[in-house]
Amino acid sequence: MSDTAYLNGEFLPLDQARVPVLDRGFIFGDGVYEVIPAYSRRPFRLPEHLARLRRSLAAIRLANPLTDAEWTRLIHDLIARNGGEDQSVYLQVTRGVAKRDHAFPKDARPTVFMMASPLVTPSREVVESGAAAVTATDFRWLRCDVKAISLLANCLLRQRALDAGADEVVMFRDGYLTEGSASNVFAVKGGCLLAPPKNHLVLPGITYDVVLELTRAKNVPTEVREISEDEVRGADELWLSSSSKEVLAITTLDGKPVGGGKPGALFKVVYQAFQDFKRKVMRQAA
Numbered sequence: 001m002s003d004t005a006y007l008n009g010e011f012l013p014l015d016q017a018r019v020p021v022l023d024r025g026f027i028f029g030d031g032v033y034e035v036i037p038a039y040s041r042r043p044f045r046l047p048e049h050l051a052r053l054r055r056s057l058a059a060i061r062l063a064n065p066l067t068d069a070e071w072t073r074l075i076h077d078l079i080a081r082n083g084g085e086d087q088s089v090y091l092q093v094t095r096g097v098a099k100r101d102h103a104f105p106k107d108a109r110p111t112v113f114m115m116a117s118p119l120v121t122p123s124r125e126v127v128e129s130g131a132a133a134v135t136a137t138d139f140r141w142l143r144c145d146v147k148a149i150s151l152l153a154n155c156l157l158r159q160r161a162l163d164a165g166a167d168e169v170v171m172f173r174d175g176y177l178t179e180g181s182a183s184n185v186f187a188v189k190g191g192c193l194l195a196p197p198k199n200h201l202v203l204p205g206i207t208y209d210v211v212l213e214l215t216r217a218k219n220v221p222t223e224v225r226e227i228s229e230d231e232v233r234g235a236d237e238l239w240l241s242s243s244s245k246e247v248l249a250i251t252t253l254d255g256k257p258v259g260g261g262k263p264g265a266l267f268k269v270v271y272q273a274f275q276d277f278k279r280k281v282m283r284q285a286a
């Protein structure tokens with residue numbers, strides 16, 4: 001049975017959803033998206049995801065086609081129509097269908113698409129062994145804070161990691177840490193958590209905020225500041241965070257062990273805190 005998707009006002013089987021080839025998402029990558037995890041069929045941090053969607057839409061000068069209340073109702077409806085307790089909701093809004101022209105069309109209607117798939121978080125084995133990462137120069141554009149669907153650079157970078165037998169890239173721009181191809185990156189040195197600032201060079205991750213909230217609640221010394229490549233290479237621990245990977249240790253960088261080559265002590269604290277927090281939030285929402 002096909003998963004259920006949502007396209008421009010109707011729910012339908014995903015394999016029957018069709019978008020015209022002149023959609024500006026297809027032609028120009030002219031659109032934005034969100035990925036929202038749902039645990040026990042309840043979307044996690046939905047207001048924060050919708051706020052980021054509003055910011056992305058404003059950045060590309062596209063009016064939000066739905067109110068937050070409408071998004072919320074549709075997302076709950078989509079989750080209810082799909083199988084599985086834990087799901088990953090993908091939504092995207094493009095500038096719609098128009099004759100191919102770089103200039104914005106005057107009267108196009110945005111295309112609104114959503115689908116849900118099983119949320120696959122890292123297995124216990126992966127959490128215990130950690131991820132392998134390779135370094136790369138960040139060659140993306142200068143609006144990485146916008147969750148744009150044009151992800152060609154991110155795809156090239158992720159594939160570079162996979163070709164090197166790794167899982168993710170850790171990127172630097174002008175000698176400073178930015179993020180991964182689909183994750184934020186943190187470093188730990190001498191018991192202090194280092195996080196790159198949320199600016200135009202990184203995506204303001206929803207999980208990034210959760211990680212900082214949890215570590216601050218545990219009184220972990222934290223510095224949000226630019227982190228040099230040397231500091232990353234000399235870190236005791238490296239972590240990545242995203243809606244699907246949650247928080248995961250990076251245990252090798254360019255084939256060399258990070259710290260002791262195993263998930264570090266602080267990682268274990270934040271990982272457990274994340275799992276506890278998730279369960280608590282879900283109980284409250286029930």
Ligand SMILES: Cc1ncc(COP(=O)(O)O)c(C=O)c1O
Pocket residue numbers: 035154179180181182183184202203204205206207208241242243244
């Ligand atoms: C480039 C990039 N950075 C960071 C993240 C993490 O964001 P979030 O925690 O909201 O999933 C993502 C998620 O896909 C991403 O694509």
